[in-house]
Amino acid sequence: MNARKGLSPGATSVTSRTAPTRETPSAIGAARPSPQPGNIAHPVPTRQALSEAAAGAVRDFRFTDHDFERVRRLIYREAGISLSEAKRDMVYSRLARRLRALGLDDFGAYLDRLERDASEFEPFTNALTTNLTAFFRESHHFPVLADYAAALRRPLSIWCCAASTGEEPYSIAMTLVDKLGDSGYQSRILASDIDTAALGTASAGVYAADGVKALPTAQLQRHFLRGRGAHDGQVRVNDRLRGMIEFEQMNLVAERWQAASRVAPFDVIFCRNVMIYFDKPTQARILARFAPLLRVGGLMFAGHSENFSQMTRLFRLRGHTVYERVADASADRRGATVT
Numbered sequence: 001m002n003a004r005k006g007l008s009p010g011a012t013s014v015t016s017r018t019a020p021t022r023e024t025p026s027a028i029g030a031a032r033p034s035p036q037p038g039n040i041a042h043p044v045p046t047r048q049a050l051s052e053a054a055a056g057a058v059r060d061f062r063f064t065d066h067d068f069e070r071v072r073r074l075i076y077r078e079a080g081i082s083l084s085e086a087k088r089d090m091v092y093s094r095l096a097r098r099l100r101a102l103g104l105d106d107f108g109a110y111l112d113r114l115e116r117d118a119s120e121f122e123p124f125t126n127a128l129t130t131n132l133t134a135f136f137r138e139s140h141h142f143p144v145l146a147d148y149a150a151a152l153r154r155p156l157s158i159w160c161c162a163a164s165t166g167e168e169p170y171s172i173a174m175t176l177v178d179k180l181g182d183s184g185y186q187s188r189i190l191a192s193d194i195d196t197a198a199l200g201t202a203s204a205g206v207y208a209a210d211g212v213k214a215l216p217t218a219q220l221q222r223h224f225l226r227g228r229g230a231h232d233g234q235v236r237v238n239d240r241l242r243g244m245i246e247f248e249q250m251n252l253v254a255e256r257w258q259a260a261s262r263v264a265p266f267d268v269i270f271c272r273n274v275m276i277y278f279d280k281p282t283q284a285r286i287l288a289r290f291a292p293l294l295r296v297g298g299l300m301f302a303g304h305s306e307n308f309s310q311m312t313r314l315f316r317l318r319g320h321t322v323y324e325r326v327a328d329a330s331a332d333r334r335g336a337t338v339t
Protein backbone atom coordinates (compact mmCIF):
# COMPACT_ATOMS: atom_id res chain seq x y z
CA MET A 1 0.00 0.00 0.00
CA ASN A 2 1.15 3.53 -0.68
CA ALA A 3 2.75 5.48 2.10
CA ARG A 4 0.43 7.93 3.75
CA LYS A 5 0.72 11.40 2.27
CA GLY A 6 0.09 14.12 4.85
CA LEU A 7 -1.01 17.70 4.61
CA SER A 8 0.34 18.35 8.05
CA PRO A 9 2.92 21.10 7.44
CA GLY A 10 0.37 23.54 6.12
CA ALA A 11 -2.83 22.04 7.44
CA THR A 12 -5.31 23.81 9.64
CA SER A 13 -8.55 22.58 11.02
CA VAL A 14 -11.46 23.48 8.78
CA THR A 15 -12.89 26.68 10.19
CA SER A 16 -13.18 29.40 7.62
CA ARG A 17 -15.66 28.41 5.02
CA THR A 18 -18.94 29.82 3.91
CA ALA A 19 -21.74 27.85 5.50
CA PRO A 20 -22.73 25.16 3.03
CA THR A 21 -26.35 24.49 2.36
CA ARG A 22 -26.89 20.78 2.78
CA GLU A 23 -27.89 19.52 -0.62
CA THR A 24 -30.92 17.34 -1.09
CA PRO A 25 -30.27 13.76 0.02
CA SER A 26 -30.13 12.57 -3.53
CA ALA A 27 -27.57 15.21 -4.44
CA ILE A 28 -25.40 14.25 -1.47
CA GLY A 29 -25.90 10.60 -2.26
CA ALA A 30 -25.12 11.06 -5.92
CA ALA A 31 -21.92 9.40 -6.98
CA ARG A 32 -19.15 11.87 -7.56
CA PRO A 33 -15.82 10.82 -9.00
CA SER A 34 -13.01 10.75 -6.48
CA PRO A 35 -9.73 12.41 -7.44
CA GLN A 36 -7.98 9.40 -8.90
CA PRO A 37 -7.81 8.45 -12.49
CA GLY A 38 -9.78 5.20 -12.46
CA ASN A 39 -13.31 6.61 -12.59
CA ILE A 40 -15.52 6.43 -15.63
CA ALA A 41 -19.07 5.55 -14.62
CA HIS A 42 -20.40 9.06 -14.21
CA PRO A 43 -23.66 10.31 -15.69
CA VAL A 44 -21.93 13.31 -17.29
CA PRO A 45 -19.21 12.06 -19.62
CA THR A 46 -15.91 12.60 -17.87
CA ARG A 47 -12.70 13.38 -19.74
CA GLN A 48 -11.72 9.76 -19.22
CA ALA A 49 -15.04 8.48 -20.61
CA LEU A 50 -14.64 10.69 -23.64
CA SER A 51 -11.10 9.50 -24.22
CA GLU A 52 -12.30 5.91 -23.79
CA ALA A 53 -14.98 6.50 -26.42
CA ALA A 54 -12.43 8.17 -28.69
CA ALA A 55 -10.19 5.16 -28.23
CA GLY A 56 -12.74 3.21 -30.23
CA ALA A 57 -12.07 5.45 -33.21
CA VAL A 58 -8.29 5.97 -33.15
CA ARG A 59 -6.03 3.26 -31.81
CA ASP A 60 -2.28 3.29 -31.36
CA PHE A 61 -2.09 -0.42 -30.60
CA ARG A 62 -3.47 -3.50 -32.30
CA PHE A 63 -6.30 -4.86 -30.13
CA THR A 64 -7.96 -7.96 -31.58
CA ASP A 65 -11.10 -9.85 -30.55
CA HIS A 66 -8.79 -12.54 -29.24
CA ASP A 67 -6.93 -9.97 -27.07
CA PHE A 68 -10.22 -8.72 -25.62
CA GLU A 69 -11.31 -12.28 -24.84
CA ARG A 70 -8.00 -12.90 -23.06
CA VAL A 71 -8.48 -9.75 -20.94
CA ARG A 72 -12.01 -10.84 -20.06
CA ARG A 73 -10.88 -14.28 -19.07
CA LEU A 74 -7.96 -13.02 -16.98
CA ILE A 75 -9.82 -10.29 -15.07
CA TYR A 76 -12.63 -12.76 -14.35
CA ARG A 77 -10.15 -15.28 -13.05
CA GLU A 78 -8.24 -12.73 -10.95
CA ALA A 79 -11.02 -10.47 -9.64
CA GLY A 80 -14.34 -12.10 -10.55
CA ILE A 81 -15.14 -9.10 -12.73
CA SER A 82 -17.40 -9.94 -15.70
CA LEU A 83 -16.72 -7.52 -18.54
CA SER A 84 -19.44 -7.19 -21.14
CA GLU A 85 -18.80 -6.58 -24.82
CA ALA A 86 -19.69 -2.91 -24.19
CA LYS A 87 -16.47 -2.51 -22.15
CA ARG A 88 -14.16 -3.08 -25.11
CA ASP A 89 -13.20 0.60 -25.54
CA MET A 90 -12.81 1.06 -21.81
CA VAL A 91 -10.45 -1.92 -21.66
CA TYR A 92 -8.44 -0.60 -24.59
CA SER A 93 -8.11 2.87 -23.14
CA ARG A 94 -7.12 1.79 -19.63
CA LEU A 95 -4.64 -0.88 -20.68
CA ALA A 96 -3.13 1.24 -23.48
CA ARG A 97 -1.62 3.39 -20.73
CA ARG A 98 0.01 0.29 -19.30
CA LEU A 99 1.41 -0.69 -22.71
CA ARG A 100 2.90 2.80 -23.09
CA ALA A 101 4.42 2.66 -19.61
CA LEU A 102 6.03 -0.69 -20.40
CA GLY A 103 7.16 0.38 -23.88
CA LEU A 104 5.12 -2.38 -25.57
CA ASP A 105 3.42 -1.86 -28.89
CA ASP A 106 1.01 -4.76 -29.04
CA PHE A 107 -1.75 -6.07 -26.76
CA GLY A 108 -0.79 -9.64 -27.51
CA ALA A 109 2.74 -8.98 -26.21
CA TYR A 110 1.31 -7.31 -23.10
CA LEU A 111 -0.98 -10.25 -22.35
CA ASP A 112 1.86 -12.74 -22.90
CA ARG A 113 3.91 -10.77 -20.42
CA LEU A 114 1.02 -10.68 -17.95
CA GLU A 115 0.69 -14.44 -18.07
CA ARG A 116 4.46 -14.85 -17.55
CA ASP A 117 4.92 -12.24 -14.83
CA ALA A 118 2.55 -12.46 -11.86
CA SER A 119 3.60 -9.01 -10.59
CA GLU A 120 1.83 -7.40 -13.56
CA PHE A 121 -1.55 -8.55 -12.24
CA GLU A 122 -1.65 -5.75 -9.68
CA PRO A 123 -1.43 -2.86 -12.20
CA PHE A 124 -3.63 -4.86 -14.62
CA THR A 125 -6.36 -5.24 -11.97
CA ASN A 126 -5.98 -1.66 -10.72
CA ALA A 127 -6.42 -0.43 -14.30
CA LEU A 128 -9.63 -2.39 -14.86
CA THR A 129 -11.50 -1.66 -11.62
CA THR A 130 -13.98 1.20 -11.53
CA ASN A 131 -13.63 3.17 -8.31
CA LEU A 132 -16.57 5.53 -8.50
CA THR A 133 -17.56 6.57 -4.98
CA ALA A 134 -18.42 9.62 -2.89
CA PHE A 135 -18.81 10.78 0.69
CA PHE A 136 -22.24 9.72 1.98
CA ARG A 137 -23.13 8.08 -1.31
CA GLU A 138 -26.62 6.52 -1.01
CA SER A 139 -27.15 8.69 2.01
CA HIS A 140 -30.27 6.87 3.25
CA HIS A 141 -28.02 4.13 4.67
CA PHE A 142 -26.25 6.34 7.19
CA PRO A 143 -29.19 7.15 9.51
CA VAL A 144 -29.92 3.38 9.59
CA LEU A 145 -26.33 2.76 10.65
CA ALA A 146 -26.48 5.56 13.24
CA ASP A 147 -29.65 4.16 14.85
CA TYR A 148 -28.28 0.64 14.82
CA ALA A 149 -25.06 1.80 16.52
CA ALA A 150 -26.98 3.79 19.14
CA ALA A 151 -29.18 0.77 19.96
CA LEU A 152 -26.19 -1.54 20.32
CA ARG A 153 -24.59 0.59 23.06
CA ARG A 154 -21.09 -0.81 22.52
CA PRO A 155 -18.29 -0.25 20.01
CA LEU A 156 -19.02 -1.75 16.60
CA SER A 157 -16.92 -3.86 14.31
CA ILE A 158 -17.56 -2.99 10.66
CA TRP A 159 -16.21 -4.31 7.39
CA CYS A 160 -16.33 -2.10 4.32
CA CYS A 161 -15.31 -4.62 1.67
CA ALA A 162 -15.09 -2.44 -1.47
CA ALA A 163 -13.78 0.73 0.11
CA SER A 164 -12.30 2.16 -3.09
CA THR A 165 -10.63 5.54 -2.42
CA GLY A 166 -11.96 5.74 1.16
CA GLU A 167 -14.95 8.07 1.04
CA GLU A 168 -17.24 5.23 2.17
CA PRO A 169 -15.32 4.06 5.28
CA TYR A 170 -14.73 7.68 6.33
CA SER A 171 -18.47 8.35 5.96
CA ILE A 172 -19.14 5.32 8.18
CA ALA A 173 -16.66 6.57 10.78
CA MET A 174 -18.13 10.11 10.75
CA THR A 175 -21.63 8.67 11.19
CA LEU A 176 -20.60 6.78 14.32
CA VAL A 177 -18.76 9.70 15.91
CA ASP A 178 -21.45 12.23 15.03
CA LYS A 179 -24.11 9.98 16.56
CA LEU A 180 -22.24 8.64 19.60
CA GLY A 181 -19.76 11.38 20.39
CA ASP A 182 -16.36 10.35 21.73
CA SER A 183 -17.42 6.74 22.34
CA GLY A 184 -17.93 6.46 18.56
CA TYR A 185 -14.14 6.54 18.13
CA GLN A 186 -13.92 3.13 19.84
CA SER A 187 -15.57 1.36 16.91
CA ARG A 188 -13.30 -0.34 14.39
CA ILE A 189 -13.64 -0.40 10.62
CA LEU A 190 -11.83 -2.77 8.30
CA ALA A 191 -11.69 -1.07 4.88
CA SER A 192 -10.60 -3.39 2.09
CA ASP A 193 -10.50 -3.35 -1.68
CA ILE A 194 -8.71 -5.29 -4.39
CA ASP A 195 -7.27 -2.09 -5.88
CA THR A 196 -4.02 -1.10 -4.19
CA ALA A 197 -3.88 2.33 -5.85
CA ALA A 198 -7.38 3.20 -4.61
CA LEU A 199 -6.44 1.99 -1.13
CA GLY A 200 -3.36 4.22 -1.20
CA THR A 201 -5.64 7.22 -1.73
CA ALA A 202 -7.97 5.93 1.00
CA SER A 203 -5.16 5.51 3.46
CA ALA A 204 -3.77 8.99 2.76
CA GLY A 205 -7.22 10.48 3.40
CA VAL A 206 -6.52 13.53 1.24
CA TYR A 207 -9.34 14.75 -1.01
CA ALA A 208 -10.23 17.63 -3.26
CA ALA A 209 -12.17 20.16 -1.18
CA ASP A 210 -14.88 19.99 -3.85
CA GLY A 211 -15.62 16.39 -2.82
CA VAL A 212 -16.69 17.47 0.68
CA LYS A 213 -18.39 20.76 -0.11
CA ALA A 214 -21.86 19.29 0.48
CA LEU A 215 -20.99 18.23 4.03
CA PRO A 216 -22.31 20.39 6.88
CA THR A 217 -19.80 22.86 8.33
CA ALA A 218 -19.81 21.21 11.77
CA GLN A 219 -18.95 17.84 10.24
CA LEU A 220 -16.14 19.36 8.19
CA GLN A 221 -14.72 21.18 11.19
CA ARG A 222 -14.83 18.08 13.31
CA HIS A 223 -13.27 15.61 10.92
CA PHE A 224 -11.11 17.42 8.35
CA LEU A 225 -8.07 19.64 8.08
CA ARG A 226 -7.92 22.18 5.30
CA GLY A 227 -4.75 22.22 3.19
CA ARG A 228 -2.68 25.36 2.76
CA GLY A 229 0.04 26.40 0.34
CA ALA A 230 0.83 23.51 -1.95
CA HIS A 231 -2.27 21.73 -0.57
CA ASP A 232 -4.67 24.58 -1.16
CA GLY A 233 -7.96 23.18 -2.48
CA GLN A 234 -7.53 19.92 -0.59
CA VAL A 235 -8.71 18.58 2.74
CA ARG A 236 -7.35 15.76 4.87
CA VAL A 237 -9.26 13.49 7.22
CA ASN A 238 -8.01 14.07 10.76
CA ASP A 239 -5.92 11.46 12.55
CA ARG A 240 -8.50 10.52 15.13
CA LEU A 241 -11.09 9.55 12.53
CA ARG A 242 -8.52 7.83 10.41
CA GLY A 243 -7.33 5.89 13.48
CA MET A 244 -10.65 4.03 13.52
CA ILE A 245 -9.91 2.45 10.15
CA GLU A 246 -7.56 -0.31 9.11
CA PHE A 247 -6.89 -0.45 5.36
CA GLU A 248 -6.10 -3.86 3.84
CA GLN A 249 -5.93 -5.16 0.33
CA MET A 250 -8.43 -8.01 -0.03
CA ASN A 251 -9.85 -9.76 -3.06
CA LEU A 252 -13.45 -10.87 -2.58
CA VAL A 253 -12.94 -13.84 -4.90
CA ALA A 254 -9.72 -14.99 -3.24
CA GLU A 255 -9.82 -18.34 -1.51
CA ARG A 256 -8.96 -16.83 1.86
CA TRP A 257 -10.05 -13.56 3.45
CA GLN A 258 -7.31 -13.31 6.01
CA ALA A 259 -7.93 -9.79 7.33
CA ALA A 260 -11.70 -10.25 7.55
CA SER A 261 -11.39 -13.64 9.26
CA ARG A 262 -8.97 -12.12 11.78
CA VAL A 263 -11.30 -9.23 12.66
CA ALA A 264 -14.68 -11.07 12.50
CA PRO A 265 -17.32 -11.28 13.83
CA PHE A 266 -18.67 -8.05 12.36
CA ASP A 267 -21.78 -6.13 13.38
CA VAL A 268 -22.08 -4.55 9.95
CA ILE A 269 -20.82 -5.26 6.44
CA PHE A 270 -20.89 -2.58 3.78
CA CYS A 271 -20.81 -4.30 0.39
CA ARG A 272 -22.03 -1.62 -1.95
CA ASN A 273 -21.67 -1.30 -5.70
CA VAL A 274 -19.19 -4.11 -6.14
CA MET A 275 -21.41 -7.18 -6.58
CA ILE A 276 -22.73 -5.60 -9.82
CA TYR A 277 -19.37 -6.46 -11.39
CA PHE A 278 -19.78 -10.16 -10.53
CA ASP A 279 -21.96 -12.85 -12.05
CA LYS A 280 -24.73 -14.50 -9.99
CA PRO A 281 -22.78 -17.61 -8.93
CA THR A 282 -19.92 -15.38 -7.70
CA GLN A 283 -22.37 -13.14 -5.81
CA ALA A 284 -23.98 -16.18 -4.17
CA ARG A 285 -20.60 -17.58 -3.13
CA ILE A 286 -19.56 -14.27 -1.56
CA LEU A 287 -22.87 -13.92 0.31
CA ALA A 288 -22.50 -17.42 1.69
CA ARG A 289 -19.02 -16.50 2.93
CA PHE A 290 -20.24 -13.25 4.52
CA ALA A 291 -22.84 -15.07 6.62
CA PRO A 292 -20.57 -16.71 9.22
CA LEU A 293 -18.55 -13.49 9.55
CA LEU A 294 -21.59 -11.35 10.43
CA ARG A 295 -23.33 -11.65 13.79
CA VAL A 296 -26.94 -12.79 13.76
CA GLY A 297 -28.92 -9.53 13.81
CA GLY A 298 -26.05 -7.71 12.10
CA LEU A 299 -26.62 -5.54 9.03
CA MET A 300 -25.40 -5.74 5.48
CA PHE A 301 -25.71 -2.68 3.26
CA ALA A 302 -25.90 -3.25 -0.51
CA GLY A 303 -25.71 -0.89 -3.47
CA HIS A 304 -28.73 0.69 -5.12
CA SER A 305 -28.97 -1.83 -7.95
CA GLU A 306 -28.02 -4.92 -5.95
CA ASN A 307 -30.74 -7.30 -4.82
CA PHE A 308 -29.90 -10.43 -2.86
CA SER A 309 -33.39 -11.31 -1.65
CA GLN A 310 -33.78 -14.33 -3.90
CA MET A 311 -30.26 -15.57 -3.36
CA THR A 312 -30.03 -16.51 0.26
CA ARG A 313 -32.10 -17.26 3.32
CA LEU A 314 -29.33 -16.03 5.61
CA PHE A 315 -30.08 -12.35 4.93
CA ARG A 316 -33.55 -10.84 5.28
CA LEU A 317 -34.42 -7.56 3.57
CA ARG A 318 -34.98 -5.08 6.35
CA GLY A 319 -35.16 -1.77 4.48
CA HIS A 320 -34.18 -0.24 1.18
CA THR A 321 -31.04 -2.27 0.22
CA VAL A 322 -30.39 -3.06 3.90
CA TYR A 323 -30.26 -6.72 4.91
CA GLU A 324 -30.23 -8.32 8.33
CA ARG A 325 -28.34 -11.51 9.06
CA VAL A 326 -30.79 -14.10 10.31
CA ALA A 327 -30.09 -17.36 12.09
CA ASP A 328 -29.99 -20.43 9.90
CA ALA A 329 -31.13 -23.59 11.62
CA SER A 330 -28.92 -25.96 9.64
CA ALA A 331 -25.83 -23.74 10.03
CA ASP A 332 -26.54 -23.42 13.75
CA ARG A 333 -26.65 -27.19 14.04
CA ARG A 334 -23.22 -27.35 12.42
CA GLY A 335 -22.01 -24.67 14.79
CA ALA A 336 -21.11 -22.42 11.87
CA THR A 337 -23.05 -19.33 12.91
CA VAL A 338 -21.25 -16.56 14.72
CA THR A 339 -23.35 -15.00 17.44
Ligand SMILES: C[S@@+](CC[C@H](N)C(=O)[O-])C[C@H]1O[C@@H](n2cnc3c(N)ncnc32)[C@H](O)[C@@H]1O
Residues within 6 Å of the ligand: 078, 079, 080, 081, 129, 130, 131, 132, 133, 134, 137, 161, 162, 163, 164, 165, 168, 192, 193, 194, 195, 198, 250, 251, 252, 253, 271, 272, 273, 274, 277, 303
Ligand atom coordinates in the same frame (compact mmCIF):
# COMPACT_ATOMS: atom_id res chain seq x y z
C1 LIG B 1 -17.79 1.30 -7.86
S1 LIG B 1 -16.64 1.07 -6.55
C2 LIG B 1 -17.74 1.11 -5.13
C3 LIG B 1 -17.13 1.87 -3.99
C4 LIG B 1 -18.02 2.01 -2.76
N1 LIG B 1 -18.35 0.73 -2.19
C5 LIG B 1 -19.25 2.79 -3.07
O1 LIG B 1 -20.35 2.19 -3.15
O2 LIG B 1 -19.17 4.01 -3.26
C6 LIG B 1 -16.29 -0.69 -6.71
C7 LIG B 1 -15.03 -1.11 -5.96
O3 LIG B 1 -15.00 -2.52 -5.92
C8 LIG B 1 -13.65 -2.92 -6.00
N2 LIG B 1 -13.56 -4.33 -6.44
C9 LIG B 1 -13.80 -4.84 -7.66
N3 LIG B 1 -13.57 -6.16 -7.67
C10 LIG B 1 -13.19 -6.49 -6.40
C11 LIG B 1 -12.81 -7.72 -5.79
N4 LIG B 1 -12.76 -8.87 -6.47
N5 LIG B 1 -12.48 -7.68 -4.48
C12 LIG B 1 -12.51 -6.53 -3.77
N6 LIG B 1 -12.85 -5.34 -4.31
C13 LIG B 1 -13.19 -5.33 -5.62
C14 LIG B 1 -13.05 -1.94 -7.00
O4 LIG B 1 -11.64 -1.88 -6.91
C15 LIG B 1 -13.75 -0.65 -6.62
O5 LIG B 1 -12.98 0.12 -5.75
